[in-house]
Amino acid sequence: MEEQENTIPEIVEEKEPSSFKLIFALGIAGLISGVILVGTFIYTDPLIKANKAAATQRAIFKVLDGCESFTPLTLENDKLVEKVVDPNKEEKNDKNELLIYAGYDANKQLIGFAIPGSEPGFQDIIGTIFGYDGNKKVIIGFEVLESKETPGLGDKIFKDADFLLNFTALAVEPEIIPVKKGEKQNPNEVETIAGATISSKAVVRLLNKTMAIWQTTIDDYIEENNLTVSEKDE
Amino acid sequence: MSEIEDKSKAAEEFMKGLWKENPIFVSVLGMCPALAVTNTAINSLAMGLATMFVLICSSILVSLLKSIIPKQVRITAYIIIIATFVTVVDFSLAAFVPAIHKELGAFIALIVVNCLILGRQESFASKNTVGLSILDALGMSLGFTFAMLCIGIPREILGSGSLFNIPLFGDSFEPWVVMILPPGGFFMLGFLLLGFNWYAQRKKKVLKVN
Numbered sequence: 024m025e026e027q028e029n030t031i032p033e034i035v036e037e038k039e040p041s042s043f044k045l046i047f048a049l050g051i052a053g054l055i056s057g058v059i060l061v062g063t064f065i066y067t068d069p070l071i072k073a074n075k076a077a078a079t080q081r082a083i084f085k086v087l088d089g090c091e092s093f094t095p096l097t098l099e100n101d102k103l104v105e106k107v108v109d110p111n112k113e114e115k116n117d118k119n120e121l122l123i124y125a126g127y128d129a130n131k132q133l134i135g136f137a138i139p140g141s142e143p144g145f146q147d148i149i150g151t152i153f154g155y156d157g158n159k160k161v162i163i164g165f166e167v168l169e170s171k172e173t174p175g176l177g178d179k180i181f182k183d184a185d186f187l188l189n190f191t192a193l194a195v196e197p198e199i200i201p202v203k204k205g206e207k208q209n210p211n212e213v214e215t216i217a218g219a220t221i222s223s224k225a226v227v228r229l230l231n232k233t234m235a236i237w238q239t240t241i242d243d244y245i246e247e248n249n250l251t252v253s254e255k256d257e
Numbered sequence: 258m259s260e261i262e263d264k265s266k267a268a269e270e271f272m273k274g275l276w277k278e279n280p281i282f283v284s285v286l287g288m289c290p291a292l293a294v295t296n297t298a299i300n301s302l303a304m305g306l307a308t309m310f311v312l313i314c315s316s317i318l319v320s321l322l323k324s325i326i327p328k329q330v331r332i333t334a335y336i337i338i339i340a341t342f343v344t345v346v347d348f349s350l351a352a353f354v355p356a357i358h359k360e361l362g363a364f365i366a367l368i369v370v371n372c373l374i375l376g377r378q379e380s381f382a383s384k385n386t387v388g389l390s391i392l393d394a395l396g397m398s399l400g401f402t403f404a405m406l407c408i409g410i411p412r413e414i415l416g417s418g419s420l421f422n423i424p425l426f427g428d429s430f431e432p433w434v435v436m437i438l439p440p441g442g443f444f445m446l447g448f449l450l451l452g453f454n455w456y457a458q459r460k461k462k463v464l465k466v467n
Binding site for chain 2: 039040048049051052070071
């Protein structure tokens with residue numbers, strides 16, 4: 024307690040230090056800070072980037088069953104094009120850039136697309152990635168990456184096994200409709216969680232919104248690149 | 258000053274943060290992390306250690322630079338120093354333990370404004386030797402970590418039925434979910450502060466009677 028009382032500025036007037044001294048002191052503090060920060064950044068940046076890439080890869084492999092490799096695709100003039108990653112160029116971290124991932128199995132056959140999407144939930148934005156089979160037009164996997172939904176209620180959107188079963192073959196056409204538990208009759212219906220209606224409806228809204236952005240471009244992409252799985256292959 | 262006196266002073270500077278001037282229970286500083294990230298024991302511990310790192314490093318630097326930092330710009334200089342180490346913690350956690358970094362989220366950056374840290378620079382490190390400043394910072398941050406765990410451990414046990422992610426009870430345990438929600442933080446903190454103050458008052462009364 025004693026030290027805290029000592030913080031009251033002393034009344035005895037000291038000689039004002041020159042402006043140069045003030046700038047010098049702050050300059051030194053800034054210099055030390057800069058050296059420490061740059062050092063830490065150089066050391067940790069590659070590790071942080073590797074962690075992020077690994078997390079994305081894990082999520083893609085999870086929502087696309089059997090996926091062995093993937094290529095990032097981006098929108099350019101309303102068309103899906105392969106995003107060229109130039110290792111020599113510093114990657115811009117553009118958060119607004121829309122990016123999806125085409126996943127292939129061991130035989131380089133297209134399994135589907137991993138599509139990130141987010142939507143406000145009950146508490147905060149729910150960030151997800153889901154797997155979409157462009158040929159059958161069904162959602163084949165769903166993974167929540169970020170969520171602050173209420174533990175025990177809203178967090179069932181990624182903890183409740185019954186709810187996750189909705190996303191094994193969920194038709195996206197004409198649109199996904201939320202229904203009460205036990206009332207699912209059509210392939211495009213999602214059984215919501217009792218007690219977490221807002222969170223589950225947010226998930227449905229997210230899927231519909233995100234599919235609205237990508238559906239036509241994905242259709243075009245499949246047609247253009249002749250990726251349609253022929254009957255023989257099935 | 259004799260050597261023994263030096264030693265006892267050093268010991269006192271270290272011990273005071275643990276109990277007598279515990280940053281959370283006595284000074285009631287650092288409430289933002291104490292309420293926000295104590296929903297699990299592991300988060301409490303991680304936040305305690307992150308704060309410890311920032312506090313110790315800043316105290317060393319501030320006490321080293323105390324002679325060249327004029328009074329007029331001291332707060333600015335302290336903030337630069339503290340923010341530096343907070344950023345170091347932020348990068349390091351993201352690089353080595355991304356899961357914990359994600360859990361703690363914005364609260365790592367908010368260590369900058371933890372008044373416990375700025376308070377120690379202003380009231381201690383800027384007036385004392387490096388050695389004493391380290392002891393003071395160590396004691397304070399251990400006291401802080403201890404208090405964080407005091408809040409975090411019961412919250413996790415009651416709210417999730419686990420401790421350090423290890424389930425304690427069988428499936429029959431119905432978690433007391435409110436304890437890991439924000440209100441649970443207030444309940445637990447209020448409860449502990451009540452206990453602390455009750456204990457302090459009782460001690461005072463006993464002293465008076467004697």
